[in-house]
Amino acid sequence: MDITEVSTSQDGKGKKGKKAKKKSAEVDGEGSAGEEKKMVKSELAVAFPPAFSVSEIKNKQRRHFMFMKLKQEKRKAPPKEVPKTIENQRVYDETTVDPEDEEIAFDEGTDEFSAYFNGLTNPKVLITTSDRPRGRTVRFCEQLATVIPNAHVYYRRGLALKRIIPQCVARNFTYLMVINEDRQVPNGMVLCHLPDGPTAHFKVSSVRLRKEMKRRGKNPTEHYPEVILNNFTTRLGHTIGRLFAALFPQEPHFVGRQVATFHNQRDFIFFRFHRYIFKNEKKVGIQELGPRFTLKLRSLQKGTFDSKYGEYEWVMKRHEMEACRRKFQL
């Protein structure tokens, strides 16, 4: 048993060595020792398994040359390593949508947003707050109404959402947006798609109103903005992305040069509103207008707002889902 082991392993090594030597011999035989050939040799030498080393070349000149090459390579700077970031190391999510998947295409084509995406309805948004809003929340709602076309701000007179919803549906509203306030600062948003659509509950943070923004442009005009949705890759991400897309009318006014961006990174959705201008074909200048805020999805409920008896399609369970730093849901 032992003898057989030793012989086969030696044979293996020997064969590999012979192959390497044969290859190097062929390369030498092909032409004179030009630089290209040397490069080829060095590449071949590097590609061979480590059993082949520079010291095994019998020709002194060639061996010396290979050794000088090796020393040079060591002196050169090592190749720059790609830094590991959390986005690079993201755990592959099996719910990532494949663009050619027919079942998902059908699911999306016939879901609650299909009326909007097929051009049958125009968005009409009702913005309201929790009861008795103060200060920043009121100004935030007004600015949101300028950013989202066809949006109306109404004062919430302590009315129950479940009673507001049938009235909104009767008046052809397509979205109900409720900004929740805590200590004069907005901290939550409930976005309900109206006929019978999903209700998303977000945590709002980092709200910057227009007068707090540096180097901002003039106030936004009435033109419909373009919408950019970045990085919504998973199935849940697709649903949320469509939820945001359906807030804005389908045909943007390119004359207005305004763009609203929803950028998803690490499960946080950043909202920015810019005006752009093309200086030439390659350079764009942008001015940030409008409010800026960050959203984080807390739950997605199927059906209109019914937090107690509604069925949830997705709920953020922090201790289970946020345990791994490299796993994201959207």
Added chain:
Amino acid sequence: MGDRSRLCSVWLGSETGILKGVSLSRKQAFNFCNTSHLSRDQEVRALCWGDAAESELLVGCVDATVKTFSLEKGAFTESRRCGDPAEGCFSGLAALGGDALVTCAESGALRVWRQEGGDEPVTQVDAGKNVCRMRQSPANPNKVATGGKENGLKIWDLQRPEQPAFSAKNLRDDWLDLRRPYWVRDMAFIPDSDKVVTCTGYHQVHVFDPSSPQRRPVLEAEYGEYPLTAISLTPDGTAVAVGNTQGHIALLDLRKGLVRGCVKGLAGGVRGLQCHASQPLVASCGLDRFLRIHSLEDRKLQHKVYLKSRLNCLLLASQDLQEGGATAGEAESEVKEEEDEGDDVWDAMEQVEERQKRKTTEDTETTKKRKKAQD
């Protein structure tokens, strides 16, 4: 097609109308669809076995048709129109022996259909309004239970359809003398006895005993703050698994009504829950588009399968879930073992190296966690 359907040990119905079969031994999911193009009208609402030998599945769709799917052929064999889509979707489907089936719509129309009857039901019973669920007793196929919103549990004997065999009374008024609201979402028959356990939309679990003179629940237990949507009995009959709209699944002990433990992992509302008939496993499916199988003993996740549509209902085969792949797979593995025994040392060495190379990041993570736990 037939060989694929024979491999599947878990069957699920989705909102897009696709019947999905999952084979856990091979870790594959197959889609079975009736028509070439999908439609939301075909959304599967109820699933049940067509016969005791589990060779046929009955699929109830939103447009009030019941389709029969044959496992041998791997295709839908027939389709029957049972009722009116205007009455609401199926809230229950059950097979009686001899080609008869029982359907219940949300409007409360409990009907028995026979093949010869054509379009008219043989028996029709009005089970009240807003029936959320209808289930058949495994011991006696003629006994069915129905329940719904403000519609108490009623047990019907199909041979005497005029009056329910048992109808439950509402709970006693609470301490403010207010009437307690009542919403039965799902029920299950406890084996070896007459008892029925129900779960309600007001996060309660009730056990009823028709043989006792008491029409109110014998046992009342509560779990969580959200409506309980699905219930399933464990194979030993002492515990019950319930799922709610937030994706919490709990195991409750029926002797005292205490929570034995929770099963974690679901992100969306539970729509279908079933415990395996013999193995200590519970399968759950829901709005988050995943099928999850947990073990009942240590409540750990054993299998998780992504199925791209929202899932409405679920059925487990009675055979062992792991061995669902028939004897052909077993024979292949035996042959491989014999070859391995021949070349002991070499194959053993190579296999070790291959496993090390194939270790994915997940495996290294789990090993790291185990090491940390041990430390």
